[in-house]
Amino acid sequence: MSTRRIALLGATAGLGRALARRFAARGDDLVVLGRDPTSLARTAEDLSLRAAGRPVGMARCDLLEAESFAPALERAEELMGGLDLVVVTAGVFATQEELERDAEATEHLLMVDLVRTIRFCEEAKRRLLHRGGGTLCVFSSVAGEQARRSSVLYGAAKAGLTRYLEGLDLRHAGEGLHVVTVKPGFARTSMTEGLSPPPFAAEADEIAEAVMTGLDRGRRVIYAPSIWRWVLAVVRRLPRAVMRRVEF
Amino acid sequence: MARSRQRTEELSGWGRFPVVRGVVHRDEDLSRACAGAALTRGLGRSYGDASLPAGETDIVACSVRADRILALDEARCVLRAEAGLSLAALEALLTPRGLACPVVPGTAQVTLGGMVAADVHGKNHHVAGTFGRHVRALRLALADGGEVEVTRETDAELFAATLGGLGLTGHILEVECALMRVPSAWMIVETEPVTDIAATLTGLAEASAGWPYTAAWTDGLARGSAAERGYVLRARWAERDEAPAMPPAAPRSWRVPPIPLTEALVRAHHGRHFARAARRRGPRLVSPAQVLHPLDAFAGWNRLYGRGGLVQHQGLLPGPDPGPAVARLLATLAAHGGRSWLTVSKDFGAAGEGLLSFPAPGVSVALDLPGRPTTPALVDALDALVAEAGGRIYLAKDALTRADVLRRMEADRLPRFNAVRDRVDPERRLRSALSVRLLGDAPAGGRAATAAQRRRRETPR
Numbered sequence: 021m022s023t024r025r026i027a028l029l030g031a032t033a034g035l036g037r038a039l040a041r042r043f044a045a046r047g048d049d050l051v052v053l054g055r056d057p058t059s060l061a062r063t064a065e066d067l068s069l070r071a072a073g074r075p076v077g078m079a080r081c082d083l084l085e086a087e088s089f090a091p092a093l094e095r096a097e098e099l100m101g102g103l104d105l106v107v108v109t110a111g112v113f114a115t116q117e118e119l120e121r122d123a124e125a126t127e128h129l130l131m132v133d134l135v136r137t138i139r140f141c142e143e144a145k146r147r148l149l150h151r152g153g154g155t156l157c158v159f160s161s162v163a164g165e166q167a168r169r170s171s172v173l174y175g176a177a178k179a180g181l182t183r184y185l186e187g188l189d190l191r192h193a194g195e196g197l198h199v200v201t202v203k204p205g206f207a208r209t210s211m212t213e214g215l216s217p218p219p220f221a222a223e224a225d226e227i228a229e230a231v232m233t234g235l236d237r238g239r240r241v242i243y244a245p246s247i248w249r250w251v252l253a254v255v256r257r258l259p260r261a262v263m264r265r266v267e268f
Numbered sequence: 269m270a271r272s273r274q275r276t277e278e279l280s281g282w283g284r285f286p287v288v289r290g291v292v293h294r295d296e297d298l299s300r301a302c303a304g305a306a307l308t309r310g311l312g313r314s315y316g317d318a319s320l321p322a323g324e325t326d327i328v329a330c331s332v333r334a335d336r337i338l339a340l341d342e343a344r345c346v347l348r349a350e351a352g353l354s355l356a357a358l359e360a361l362l363t364p365r366g367l368a369c370p371v372v373p374g375t376a377q378v379t380l381g382g383m384v385a386a387d388v389h390g391k392n393h394h395v396a397g398t399f400g401r402h403v404r405a406l407r408l409a410l411a412d413g414g415e416v417e418v419t420r421e422t423d424a425e426l427f428a429a430t431l432g433g434l435g436l437t438g439h440i441l442e443v444e445c446a447l448m449r450v451p452s453a454w455m456i457v458e459t460e461p462v463t464d465i466a467a468t469l470t471g472l473a474e475a476s477a478g479w480p481y482t483a484a485w486t487d488g489l490a491r492g493s494a495a496e497r498g499y500v501l502r503a504r505w506a507e508r509d510e511a512p513a514m515p516p517a518a519p520r521s522w523r524v525p526p527i528p529l530t531e532a533l534v535r536a537h538h539g540r541h542f543a544r545a546a547r548r549r550g551p552r553l554v555s556p557a558q559v560l561h562p563l564d565a566f567a568g569w570n571r572l573y574g575r576g577g578l579v580q581h582q583g584l585l586p587g588p589d590p591g592p593a594v595a596r597l598l599a600t601l602a603a604h605g606g607r608s609w610l611t612v613s614k615d616f617g618a619a620g621e622g623l624l625s626f627p628a629p630g631v632s633v634a635l636d637l638p639g640r641p642t643t644p645a646l647v648d649a650l651d652a653l654v655a656e657a658g659g660r661i662y663l664a665k666d667a668l669t670r671a672d673v674l675r676r677m678e679a680d681r682l683p684r685f686n687a688v689r690d691r692v693d694p695e696r697r698l699r700s701a702l703s704v705r706l707l708g709d710a711p712a713g714g715r716a717a718t719a720a721q722r723r724r725r726e727t728p729r
């Protein structure tokens with residue numbers, strides 16, 4: 021596999037960090053994008069050392085500041101002399117109860133996970149298409165597959181994101197844009213800290229491994245861990261009357 | 269937002285005794301995780317209650333997500349990293365570069381912070397000292413929330429108290445330490461069979477006179493003429509021309525099914541293992557993991573001890589001639605009907621600067637005792653003997669030693685350690701289940717344990 025030029029939004033923590041380390045170990049060129057310059061610098065240095073000293077670039081990019089998207093991606097292209105893959109793992113989460121208590125938090129979540137993630141993807145898409153193609157790999161969630169009582173709002177944001185990514189694929193596949201939607205199940209990261217891990221809860225590195233395999237195989241949809249493909253195949257068929265009653 | 273969620277979970281050290289409930293804060297940002305926490309823990313490989321909260325209302329920060337390597341100067345052999353970096357990850361990083369960590373404990377599943385806070389020793393203590401000797405600087409979050417860079421120059425006393433200080437002087441955020449250059453990625457190991465404990469100690473002393481890595485294993489379950497049989501292990505890094513150019517395969521591990529073993533099964537295993545070791549002659553070329561972290565090949569082996577857990581008693585029998593005291597220790601064990609499923613001895617070199625560090629000249633004997641209702645009484649007897657011999661116990665392994673016994677063993681050292689805590693944490697905001705048990709810290713508020721619960725907690729099943 022030849023070296024890829026990868027820009028990652030969200031590599032400072034959790035699933036993004038685990039995935040970035042796998043790219044680094046494999047020898048890919050990396051630029052990390054994120055909101056906190058200190059954390060970005062530490063992440064870039066860590067990845068560089070894990071990549072046997074290859075420099076890892078960084079650029080500031082905050083999903084709450086749409087103006088930061090274009091300069092960040094531009095900088096990534098500059099630093100690597102091109103761009104083959106853009107990975108988006110940045111996102112926020114809150115439980116349904118937390119969001120119902122706090123309208124501001126609800127708006128923030130919809131803004132970050134849906135509105136601004138889509139806007140970032142639009143910018144990334146534009147740049148990749150301009151170069152003749154490339155891969156856009158975005159973390160949505162199994163929560164976007166089927167409405168559930170316990171995640172109405174987060175689920176809606178992820179459902180919207182998933183549908184958007186499907187649309188992008190339909191519209192631009194012919195032009196060389198490869199859109200990959202990652203649908204992780206529950207993972208033990210800081211995002212889910214304090215929640216009781218449900219069945220099939222995974223470690224960040226297991227998710228990263230599944231994503232690496234999926235990317236290598238050219239998959240457009242990656243369930244991680246893969247068991248979720250089958251779980252959802254069943255859950256999606258449950259009638260609404262049943263979903264109304266189940267607790268999860 | 270995540271911090272608004274508080275979930276208590278079951279926590280224990282590697283020995284799975286005691287088991288308590290507590291709230292854990294995990295975060296990539298260790299400063300954030302430590303805010304308001306009474307203690308920081310790493311991978312929980314200390315055996316007893318050193319990494320456990322003083323009560324259900326105390327928060328424990330967990331460092332393992334703070335695992336970024338911050339700087340690696342290969343020319344000067346210096347590393348700086350966040351405290352949650354695991355030794356396993358560090359070794360994977362260093363091996364291809366011809367570097368190694370100068371002191372490593374028997375498992376690679378520990379964090380840098382844990383290595384500092386227990387001031388760990390390895391099989392090379394007689395030449396390399398403890399890990400603390402190689403630490404250059406620490407970034408600490410103190411009890412008052414302030415963060416400081418601590419070195420031997422800026423605050424020698426706080427630095428020395430933090431080495432082996434079991435997290436009670438501050439939350440270790442970052443560690444800067446020296447590395448060592450190694451001639452190859454392989455080791456040469458030899459084993460020398462021995463038939464009794466006297467021969468074990470002589471063999472150990474002889475081995476340490478010529479080899480950088482030594483330890484002795486004794487079959488604590490053998491009976492009759494085989495009793496006290498064991499072997500002395502000696503190892504060194506292979507020179508470049510002795511070793512294949514290829515590095516050894518990355519260490520692998522098998523998850524052990526969590527089925528409790530019986531003593532008979534362990535005895536049968538040891539029968540084969542020690543007989544095989546006795547037949548082996550001459551040097552063997554092996555991967556460093558086989559020498560340095562042999563038990564890591566079996567993930568989750570602590571579960572083999574079943575519900576009662578595993579209590580390790582590691583005592584130091586000091587002085588140039590520890591033989592008689594070691595013999596008395598084993599006799600005490602036998603007299604109490606106690607059996608060590610695995611006994612490891614190691615001779616130590618000079619003590620380091622850590623105010624509460626374990627190693628000092630003499631021999632350390634580690635006994636792996638299955639947790640039973642009789643174990644507390646056994647530990648009392650072993651402790652009495654160690655105290656009598658002028659020795660001490662390794663707090664990172666301890667679960668059952670009593671406060672008055674510790675005060676006797678550490679009469680000289682505790683005041684200095686307490687003085688540092690008086691200065692940096694007069695209110696004792698930092699505390700652990702161990703510091704409540706042994707150092708007189710107040711237990712955390714919340715539901716007080718009933719007498720029955722306390723008894724259950726204090727006595728292994």
Ligand SMILES: Cc1cc2nc3c(=O)[nH]c(=O)nc-3n(C[C@H](O)[C@H](O)[C@H](O)COP(=O)(O)OP(=O)(O)OC[C@H]3O[C@@H](n4cnc5c(N)ncnc54)[C@H](O)[C@@H]3O)c2cc1C
Pocket residue numbers: 281282307308309310311312313314315318319331351352372373374375377378379380381382383385386387388389390391433434435436438439440441563664665700
């Ligand atoms: C199989 C096995 C073999 C071992 N062999 C050896 C050996 O040969 N030599 C030896 O010396 N030890 C040995 N140990 C013990 C082990 O090395 C120590 O207990 C070490 O401290 C464990 O590191 P940890 O990251 O798991 O720390 P934990 O067990 O999580 O914590 C240990 C102590 O360090 C404190 N601590 C941890 N991280 C921090 C931090 N960031 N800031 C402040 N305080 C912190 C905790 O509060 C606690 O008091 C062995 C353990 C096992 C399971």
Ligand SMILES: NC(=O)c1ccc[n+]([C@@H]2O[C@H](COP(=O)([O-])OP(=O)(O)OC[C@H]3O[C@@H](n4cnc5c(N)ncnc54)[C@H](OP(=O)(O)O)[C@@H]3O)[C@@H](O)[C@H]2O)c1
Pocket residue numbers: 029030031032033034035036054055056059081082083084109110111112113132159160161162163203204205206207208209210211212
């Ligand atoms: N964990 C799970 O169980 C799970 C399950 C399904 C789907 N997912 C999805 O997987 C993705 C990664 O989750 P995770 O568990 O890795 O989360 P995480 O550990 O909380 O990491 C979130 C990442 O997003 C970044 N981020 C947050 N807000 C941002 C903003 N405004 N601008 C830029 N970056 C921002 C964070 O940066 P900072 O370091 O600066 O905070 C961090 O790098 C998310 O999309 C999540 O919805 C997770």
